[in-house]
Amino acid sequence: MSVISHSSDLMRSRRFPEGFLWGTGTSSYQIEGAVTADGRGRSIWDVFAHTRGNVFRGDNGDIACDSYNRLDDDVRIIKDLGVGAYRFSVAWSRVQPTGSGAVNQAGLDYYRRLAERLRENGVQPVATVYHWDLPQALEDQGGWANRDTAQRMAELALILGAELGDQVSMWITINEPLQTVHQGYRAGTHAPGLCDDALAAAANHHILLGHGLVLQALRQTTGAGTLIGPTMDPDPYVALDAESEAVADAMDAEFNLVYLDPVLHQRYPEGARPEMLPPEALIHDGDMELIGAPIDFLGVNYYRPHHIRRGDWSDLRIGEAAIPGFPGFVEYQAPEQERTVMDWPVVPAALRDLLGRLHADTDGLPLYITENGCAADDYVSPDGTIDDYERIAYIHGHLDAAADAIADGVNLAGYFHWSLMDNFEWAHGYRRRFGLHYVDFETGRRVPKRSAGFYGDVARTGTLPSWEETFPLDGPMPSASTTPAAV
Amino acid sequence: MSATDASGSAKSVRAFPEGFVWGAATAAYQIEGAATADGRGPSVWDTFSHTPGKVRGGDNGDIACDFYNRSEEDLDLMKSLGLAAFRFSISWSRVQPTGSGAINQAGIDFYRRLVDGLREREIAPAITLFHWDLPQGLEDAGGWANRDTAERFADYAQIMAEAIGSDCDDWMTLNEPQVVANQGYRLGIHAPGVTDDVIAAATTHHLLLGHGLATQRLRTALPAAKIGLALNLNVVRAADSFAEAAAVVADAEQNRIFMDPILHGSYPAAARPHMLPPESLIKDGDMDLISAPLDFIGINYYAPFYLKRADGVVSTDRRTPTGGGDVVPFMPPHLPTTAMGWLVEPQGLYEMLKIVTSELSDKQAGCRLYITENGCAAEDYVDPNGVVNDIERISYLKGHLDAIWRAIQDGVPLDGYFQWSLLDNFEWAYGYQKRFGVVFVDFGTQKRTLKQSARVYQQIATTNELPHEWTGEGAGLVAGAA
Numbered sequence: 001m002s003v004i005s006h007s008s009d010l011m012r013s014r015r016f017p018e019g020f021l022w023g024t025g026t027s028s029y030q031i032e033g034a035v036t037a038d039g040r041g042r043s044i045w046d047v048f049a050h051t052r053g054n055v056f057r058g059d060n061g062d063i064a065c066d067s068y069n070r071l072d073d074d075v076r077i078i079k080d081l082g083v084g085a086y087r088f089s090v091a092w093s094r095v096q097p098t099g100s101g102a103v104n105q106a107g108l109d110y111y112r113r114l115a116e117r118l119r120e121n122g123v124q125p126v127a128t129v130y131h132w133d134l135p136q137a138l139e140d141q142g143g144w145a146n147r148d149t150a151q152r153m154a155e156l157a158l159i160l161g162a163e164l165g166d167q168v169s170m171w172i173t174i175n176e177p178l179q180t181v182h183q184g185y186r187a188g189t190h191a192p193g194l195c196d197d198a199l200a201a202a203a204n205h206h207i208l209l210g211h212g213l214v215l216q217a218l219r220q221t222t223g224a225g226t227l228i229g230p231t232m233d234p235d236p237y238v239a240l241d242a243e244s245e246a247v248a249d250a251m252d253a254e255f256n257l258v259y260l261d262p263v264l265h266q267r268y269p270e271g272a273r274p275e276m277l278p279p280e281a282l283i284h285d286g287d288m289e290l291i292g293a294p295i296d297f298l299g300v301n302y303y304r305p306h307h308i309r310r311g312d313w314s315d316l317r318i319g320e321a322a323i324p325g326f327p328g329f330v331e332y333q334a335p336e337q338e339r340t341v342m343d344w345p346v347v348p349a350a351l352r353d354l355l356g357r358l359h360a361d362t363d364g365l366p367l368y369i370t371e372n373g374c375a376a377d378d379y380v381s382p383d384g385t386i387d388d389y390e391r392i393a394y395i396h397g398h399l400d401a402a403a404d405a406i407a408d409g410v411n412l413a414g415y416f417h418w419s420l421m422d423n424f425e426w427a428h429g430y431r432r433r434f435g436l437h438y439v440d441f442e443t444g445r446r447v448p449k450r451s452a453g454f455y456g457d458v459a460r461t462g463t464l465p466s467w468e469e470t471f472p473l474d475g476p477m478p479s480a481s482t483t484p485a486a487v
Numbered sequence: 488m489s490a491t492d493a494s495g496s497a498k499s500v501r502a503f504p505e506g507f508v509w510g511a512a513t514a515a516y517q518i519e520g521a522a523t524a525d526g527r528g529p530s531v532w533d534t535f536s537h538t539p540g541k542v543r544g545g546d547n548g549d550i551a552c553d554f555y556n557r558s559e560e561d562l563d564l565m566k567s568l569g570l571a572a573f574r575f576s577i578s579w580s581r582v583q584p585t586g587s588g589a590i591n592q593a594g595i596d597f598y599r600r601l602v603d604g605l606r607e608r609e610i611a612p613a614i615t616l617f618h619w620d621l622p623q624g625l626e627d628a629g630g631w632a633n634r635d636t637a638e639r640f641a642d643y644a645q646i647m648a649e650a651i652g653s654d655c656d657d658w659m660t661l662n663e664p665q666v667v668a669n670q671g672y673r674l675g676i677h678a679p680g681v682t683d684d685v686i687a688a689a690t691t692h693h694l695l696l697g698h699g700l701a702t703q704r705l706r707t708a709l710p711a712a713k714i715g716l717a718l719n720l721n722v723v724r725a726a727d728s729f730a731e732a733a734a735v736v737a738d739a740e741q742n743r744i745f746m747d748p749i750l751h752g753s754y755p756a757a758a759r760p761h762m763l764p765p766e767s768l769i770k771d772g773d774m775d776l777i778s779a780p781l782d783f784i785g786i787n788y789y790a791p792f793y794l795k796r797a798d799g800v801v802s803t804d805r806r807t808p809t810g811g812g813d814v815v816p817f818m819p820p821h822l823p824t825t826a827m828g829w830l831v832e833p834q835g836l837y838e839m840l841k842i843v844t845s846e847l848s849d850k851q852a853g854c855r856l857y858i859t860e861n862g863c864a865a866e867d868y869v870d871p872n873g874v875v876n877d878i879e880r881i882s883y884l885k886g887h888l889d890a891i892w893r894a895i896q897d898g899v900p901l902d903g904y905f906q907w908s909l910l911d912n913f914e915w916a917y918g919y920q921k922r923f924g925v926v927f928v929d930f931g932t933q934k935r936t937l938k939q940s941a942r943v944y945q946q947i948a949t950t951n952e953l954p955h956e957w958t959g960e961g962a963g964l965v966a967g968a969a
Contacts, residue, residue: 033871057870057876057877057878058876059870059876062871063871063872064871066871316820318818341866377826377866377920377921379919379920379922379930380929380930380931380932381544381546381918381919381930381931382520382549382550382551382553382919382930382931382933383550384931387544387545387546389544429870430868430870430871431866431868440869440929441868441869441870441871442869442870442871442872442873442936444871447931
């Protein structure tokens with residue numbers, strides 16, 4: 001166990017504000033399985049994952065955590081964990097198998113039952129309308145490159161608002177539009193697996209338009225006091241030398257501001273290369289007002305920053321990777337930089353900076369960390385425990401940074417750990433375990449990791465123990481008092 | 488190579504010599520568990536793994552694969568895989584709880600039952616006497632830094648020869664003595680966790696002496712047995728001309744420091760002086776004992792080492808083969824790596840086999856070779872269908888079995904191959920995090936699941952030839968997504 005970088009002294013515990021919302025999250029395709037059950041239609045992730053070569057070891061979400069059939073198990077581990085909120089997403093093709101038209105009542109019932117069970121157990125349901133699993137039928141008509149898809153998503157939101165609005169009082173419109181646009185349509189590493197800059201630029205606008213229309217639809221169908229906002233994943237881009245600052249700024253524009261600026265300021269950013277922006281012809285009158293309509297909060301998914309420096313592409317140093325589109329510049333990770341098994345650097349301080357920036361950019365709008373977490377090489381040891389000290393250290397560091405941000409004056413209202421349980425990690429298949437609970441995928445058994453006990457204690461008490469309490473010097477055991485039971 | 492070339496498909500069959508041994512390997516502390524059962528004494532690995540901060544996650548071998556209590560089930564598994572041989576090690580402190588003196592009969596009985604179980608299934612036992620778990624009682628008296636440990640090791644070898652020798656033909660004295668001296672006594676990242684160059688240099692000689700003395704006792708007790716040891720050998724490559732001199736030094740300190748005394752009866756001159764045992768420790772006759780003729784040399788091969796000029800970044804990392812300085816380890820970007828971060832380069836195995844073969848004409852004339860370990864850690868998991876689709880391991884296996892097949896064609900006297908490992912197990916300082924098995928172990932339930940690689944290996948062991956679908960370039964393998 002190496003000590004991660006820390007912004008505060010090791011003896012200090014941190015108390016979070018009264019009413020701070022503690023949660024954990026998942027998404028539909030990553031956990032539900034049951035892909036043909038009860039009338040569910042195919043999504044782009046079904047098709048993508050079943051296409052050879054797209055996913056590690058050929059994995060797919062056909063079974064995943066079988067959450068569709070284990071709703072009660074899921075609710076029990078959420079309750080036992082001790083969190084106040086659970087973020088899940090709706091599989092559009094369960095509710096509308098072809099993405100439009102008639103409702104599949106069985107699919108809708110699953111989410112209604114989930115929301116009800118959560119509330120019965122004192123857990124606030126938080127629903128994400130779109131977390132990447134577009135109905136394949138809509139992709140067949142152009143997917144997010146087709147403006148009509150945004151309208152279809154608004155129809156879905158009307159259905160969800162009308163059917164679930166009495167149970168769900170916090171909604172996330174879209175999750176990480178960057179990943180849909182960039183990995184889905186530009187790089188081809190996520191569904192639908194396209195590599196086309198023009199399609200990606202169109203998808204960029206249409207998914208944001210979808211956000212605006214969903215926001216409008218949910219406003220119409222849900223009651224006063226319902227909180228609605230999008231979730232973005234702005235990775236910090238940090239220049240390590242003066243010459244790289246322009247590149248870091250350009251990457252910030254192309255990967256972050258193209259999503260943030262329309263929502264926060266009703267405009268696309270300057271500083272992005274033209275091919276990274278939607279063409280004017282796609283931006284209709286009124287679009288930017290819809291996209292930039294007032295939101296109740298901004299959801300922020302934070303995992304890692306990127307460090308940029310000058311580098312010779314023909315003679316890369318250890319830790320350097322060329323940045324496509326920016327010749328002579330590289331992303332750099334120092335050999336001593338702590339990183340997760342995703343090879344992502346662990347830099348909690350960058351979360352504090354990011355939250356400060358977003359606080360300023362939103363004029364103090366409530367911010368929620370809707371995802372933060374790490375994959376680790378977890379395993380059940382012979383005594384039956386999963387001793388994921390790396391994850392506890394990651395959580396500790398990032399909650400410490402979040403507490404710093406709050407102390408700085410940031411209006412941070414909640415934190416959702418990603419994820420409730422190990423699940424189908426997209427192109428990484430089941431290899432990458434992000435959960436607070438270990439999932440034995442063959443049996444579906446969920447076993448709380450040591451981090452579940454640690455995070456649950458934080459959520460219940462609203463207090464982050466000091467580093468020294470968490471990791472006593474005489475051993476690797478953290479001070480977490482209880483680890484909930486397996487199901 | 489094509490299955491349908493003009494001379495007929497038979498040409499594309501890559502068969503191994505009749506009687507080639509296909510086996511799998513394990514080590515006692517990594518699989519047995521039952522650390523206090525039936526009178527077993529503590530070993531240095533019990534002490535080390537129970538010391539906070541030494542092993543990932545605080546893991547230890549108390550339970551491991553519980554092989555001590557599940558050997559019948561695992562023997563059936565080996566049989567189902569078609570293995571001709573099983574390489575395992577004896578836990579010295581099961582047999583002699585303090586490393587010397589009285590025998591613990593229950594410990595002997597366990598290995599007796601194990602050997603009987605193997606024989607019943609027509610699987611040949613291949614025994615390693617020392618695979619790192621020195622009795623703590625001997626460590627307390629100085630461990631391998633104490634010359635007396637070599638004498639105690641010889642006594643223990645004789646005990647085992649008398650106890651089970653009638654049914655065991657293949658014996659290895661030591662496993663990877665270089666790792667014991669370097670990781671255990673110089674770097675302190677393995678048991679006993681000592682960090683002392685002087686002590687490490689002494690252990691180098693005493694380990695080799697232990698090998699020599701044990702060999703002598705085994706020869707006397709078991710005239711018909713085949714005796715050898717397992718050396719970890721890595722090809723060392725200079726990635727630029729600047730690093731060539733350092734590569735010679737690294738080869739001496741990594742490989743030749745144990746290989747040369749066995750093959751040539753002398754320590755390598757290229758090693759830096761502090762790495763070598765001082766003359767005063769080398770008694771008359773020691774080098775003759777150490778270089779006494781063996782029946783086989785076992786080679787454990789995993790990865791090559793590359794060295795490169797440091798470009799101004801001076802490493803102070805003592806773990807580097809050069810001990811730090813202006814040459815640093817290098818990871819060629821074109822080579823894949825395993826979950827250990829080790830480079831995958833099967834050609835290195837081919838070359839190492841050729842190197843060792845070319846030096847067998849001296850003290851070890853007529854000696855045969857085995858691959859006593861080869862394998863890789865991968866990020867394995869049981870998927871929702873119950874399958875462990877370890878294509879990276881199959882790819883590793885494919886490359887390395889191709890390398891040994893080529894080496895045999897080119898005259899290398901290779902008689903067998905032992906896959907490391909049969910089971911996922913306690914991977915030393917990495918705890919249970921790194922999975923090397925062809926069989927997945929769910930340590931919480933002790934359930935065993937055959938990985939896809941086990942099925943491939945079973946086919947090879949059963950047919951004694953490489954799969955035909957491996958003939959074409961990349962055929963039969965699915966690349967994972969980036």
